[in-house]
Amino acid sequence: MSLDKNEAEAFLKSGKSHKESGKNELAIADYTKAIELNPDYEEAYVSRGTIYGELGQNDLAIADLNRAIELNPENGEAYFFRGNTYNNLRKLDLAVADYTKTIEIVPTDLGVYINRGNAYDDLGENKLAVADYTKAIEINPDEPSTYFNRGVIYNKLGELELAIADYTKLIEITQSFVSAYINRGVSYLQLGDNQKAKEDAIKASELGDNSFLNGMKQEGLI
Numbered sequence: 001m002s003l004d005k006n007e008a009e010a011f012l013k014s015g016k017s018h019k020e021s022g023k024n025e026l027a028i029a030d031y032t033k034a035i036e037l038n039p040d041y042e043e044a045y046v047s048r049g050t051i052y053g054e055l056g057q058n059d060l061a062i063a064d065l066n067r068a069i070e071l072n073p074e075n076g077e078a079y080f081f082r083g084n085t086y087n088n089l090r091k092l093d094l095a096v097a098d099y100t101k102t103i104e105i106v107p108t109d110l111g112v113y114i115n116r117g118n119a120y121d122d123l124g125e126n127k128l129a130v131a132d133y134t135k136a137i138e139i140n141p142d143e144p145s146t147y148f149n150r151g152v153i154y155n156k157l158g159e160l161e162l163a164i165a166d167y168t169k170l171i172e173i174t175q176s177f178v179s180a181y182i183n184r185g186v187s188y189l190q191l192g193d194n195q196k197a198k199e200d201a202i203k204a205s206e207l208g209d210n211s212f213l214n215g216m217k218q219e220g221l222i
Contacts, residue, residue, distance in 0.1 A: 008033075035048070042078075046078050049068065061082075074105055076101075083119075099116035142173055151184075178204050181200040
């Protein structure tokens with residue numbers, strides 16, 4: 001390995017340390033130096049592009065991630081973060097395409113199924129969103145946000161019992177997720193079960209959100 005490549009690795013390592021410390025500008029500077037020393041340093045482009053995306057510098061993010069993909073068309077991480085950047089730009093079809101490519105390369109990645117499910121949700125593709133959230137749950141049955149997201153879609157589809165089941169599972173995992181109580185309560189209301197809705201409204205209030213409870217009172221349901 002050449003001296004330049006050894007130095008590039010050192011700057012990459014330093015950049016990651018700065019990133020972990022929240023020093024994004026210093027991280028970018030280190031990644032840039034690594035790229036100057038090794039213009040084909042795929043990992044440095046992904047690392048710098050990811051930070052650019054997080055900072056909202058989307059054009060720079062896409063340029064770096066494009067370069068990483070040029071260097072390695074099987075870099076799932078690059079497709080994933082480029083998908084996130086396209087999602088930030090609300091270019092949802094492009095985001096879905098990149099998430100799909102990521103899944104082809106890394107078929108067991110939890111985050112990409114959640115993110116693609118979110119993009120499908122935003123596109124109004126409810127059944128595709130449900131399929132992705134269901135796959136995410138298969139990968140990690142203890143991730144609460146996935147049950148919440150799927151519950152929201154089931155509610156949109158009028159599948160109230162399935163929505164309630166997801167919110168209930170979420171509450172089993174974490175009892176402090178206030179929106180789960182509110183959404184489950186709303187589903188109970190839609191089913192005509194005011195008593196269970198009231199119980200969820202009270203629990204949400206105990207957790208600091210009085211909106212559902214106050215709404216039920218205003219409607220004369222309590």
